[in-house]
Amino acid sequence: MEQTAYNFKEVMSKPERLAPGHRMCAGCGGTITVRNVLRALKEEDKAVIGNATGCLEVSSFMYPYTAYEDSYIHNAFENAGATLSGVETAYNVLKKKGKIKDTYKFITFGGDGGTYDIGFQSLSGAMERGHDLVYVCYDNGAYMNTGTQRSSATPQYADTTTTPAGTVSAGKVQVRKDLAAIIAEHHVPYVGQTTFTSNFKDLYTKAQKAIYTPGAAFLNVMSPCPRGWGYEPSEIMTICKLATDTCYWPMFEVIDGKWILSYEPKKKLPIEDFLKPQRRFKHLFKKENEELIGKFQEEVDKLWEELKNRCN
Amino acid sequence: MAIRERLSGNEAVAYAIKQINPDVMPAFPITPSTEIPQYVATYIANGEIDTEFIHVESEHSAMSATIGASAAGARALTATSSCGMALMWEELYVAASDRLPIVLALVNRALSGPININADHSDSMGARDSGWIQIYAESNQEVYDNFIQAFPIAENANVHLPVMVCQDGFITSHGVENILLVEDEKVKAFVGEYEPEHYLLNPNEKMAVGPYAVSNYYMETKRAQREAMIAAKQVILDVAKKFEEMTGRKYAFFEEYRMEDAEYAVVIIGSAAGTCKAAIEHIRNTTGKKVGLVKIRVFRPFPEEEIAKALSKVKAIAIMDRSEMFSATGGPLGAEVRAALYQAKCNAEVVNYLYGLGGRDITTDDFETVYANLEKMAQTHEPIGMYEYIGLRTEQAKEAE
Helix, strand or coil, X not given: CCCCCCCHXXXXXXXXXXXXXXXXXXXXXXXXXHHHHHHCCCXXXXXXXXXXXXXXXXXXXXXXXXXXXXEEEECXXXXXXXXXXXXXXXXXXXXXXXXXXXXXXXXXXXXXXXXXXCCHHHHHHHHHHCCCCEEEEEECCCECCCCCECCCCCCCCCCCCCCCEECCEECCCCCCCCHHHHHHCCCCCEEEEECCCCCCHHHHHHHHHHHHCCCCEEEEEECCCHHHHXXXXXXXXXXXXXXXXXXXXXCEEXXXXXXXXXXXXXXXXXXXXXXXXXXXXHHHHCHHHHHHHHHHHHHHHHHHHHHHHHCC | CCEEEEEEHHHHHHHHHHHHCCCEEECCCCCCCCHHHHHHHHHHHCCCCCCXXXXXXXXXXXXXXXXXXXXXXXXXXXXXXXXXXXXXXXXXXXXXXXXXXXXXXXXXXXXXXXXXXXXXXXXXXXXCXXXXXXXXXXXXXXXXXXXXXXXXXXXXXXXXXXXXXXXXXXXXXXXXXXXXXXXXXXXXXXXXXXXXXXXXXXXXXXXXXXXXXXXXXXXHXXXXXXXXXXXXXXXXXXXXXXXXXXXXXXXXXXXXXXXXXCCEEEEEECCHHHHXXXXXXXXXXXXXXXXXXXXXXXXXXXXXXXXXXXXCCCCEEEEEECCCCCCCCCCHHHHHHHHHHHHCCCCCEEEEEXXXXXXXXXXXXXHHHHHHHHHHHHHHCCCCCCCCECCCCCHHHHHHC
């Protein structure tokens, strides 16, 4: 795969493949993920975009308007992997039969509910079969479309509408599912985990690799949700920076089974720095919950060490 | 010259698939339809067809991938039974509303529970409101013939609806019978090359499939589906006519068997029609009583007026359902045929029986009891055993006698 030097201005000047006028919230991380992943497509390549049911789908393809400059298919909540498998297979047959000349790429988007939970089986099947497609999870850590219910991607202790913090509850009980690692164990050629960095280079280059590596690829993109997380929409880049500098959201890739760390902060910040600006963790800063922040820190440290060992 | 063979129903469907050479087949194993994808996989393994098989991890994904492939512009199909179709239920509605000309080879099997692998119609009857055309078969020959007609119906510009080609699990799917196969080149010419108008991979036009449609658009999509279902009636007959020209075998919405002078009629779907025909011959030969049969082939769209017309001259009718719907008043065929008769102001006596659930056999003796009941009902004007089960092993069985 060709690697070109990243030029921020050039990349950001590429034509948008997600048109303005969609109905996503101001400051939505999901939208930023979609726009930047689609920028990684070569301009001359065509694409079919898939989408699990979720915020993105109901806001970007409300009949009779579509925000996509490419062909697009939404089927249901739990089957974005299987649906794109069908599209990609059709492409292979029609290409073989000489009915299609153009090059098409296949990219599907799902939120964490549609990816970690209800669409997990369909995703696993698509990855195992090795279709030449990219599954992009825009992970905002809860079922945001239905109003911030807990998913298996929700961080421990988060206050959600189905794990509300209360007098005898400190929010979600369980820790997050490590989906990127699970997909890596499918032995697909490319897995990347990323979020938004100041110049978007990490997301762009990972999307480029995911799209242009032959075979199944998976991208897990932390895509903050200002409404669900409870921070000012304008603060999204700060939130992402804190997520990576506290090592809450490590950025890495797994290329043909080789784990590579993409970013190691010069100074690892305490987890409070990430938790503090978010309403969903507000209850952790009450006197009686102090020890929970310590437990959160322990979990982050443990996973960070595990990841560093994998990357060595 | 037609080819004489001996095939099971599953083999016959697989053979039709081979002759049609479709583009994409995602499928997941389930008894008793499993053999269909197995045979197709073998054709692929031996380079006999160009079809791409997708080894999906569930039936939900089977229909999801079929939808993806069909929307992309491929001729796509799958096969399943029973709980497999129950798992793809959500997707049946999506396929129909996306107006995709998918064909599903359904081998009818009872739904759990208790778990049971044998024939009844609870799977397809439960999906009767999903927007699919449903075509049923009595024999291996019929399921083969129906399968060849399915794509031309589904892909017709006035239709654009998915088609379910149904046969009875084990009875038809695994029973080996003599069959007349159509020559490959004739099947290929009959089904034709698939040339979709709108599809995801169309180089000249981009397309978006599966929108969010709120209350100001949803209702129109349903109305459009209804219009397609109404239009499908003529297309089904046109395709049958063409098929008859090719093979000499005649198909319609239903088969009328010894109905020309019948006073007592059974209405039934599927393989049990064969048993009923044997009973009719025996009754007519031994007693001269005028008994007949209406065997439904096309249940969706429902040929309401045509069925009422076919039954307009009889004195008493037994509608036989091979699936429960727990309305506590009858089965689905019973409800629809009774509605058709009411609408046509038919005065015949009507009774609705359930039979054959979970593969329970129905015998010629059972049909003779049914016809005897009809004769009594015509005299007394009282239904005998309305909504009773035929062939129960318990004391309840006596109620229908």
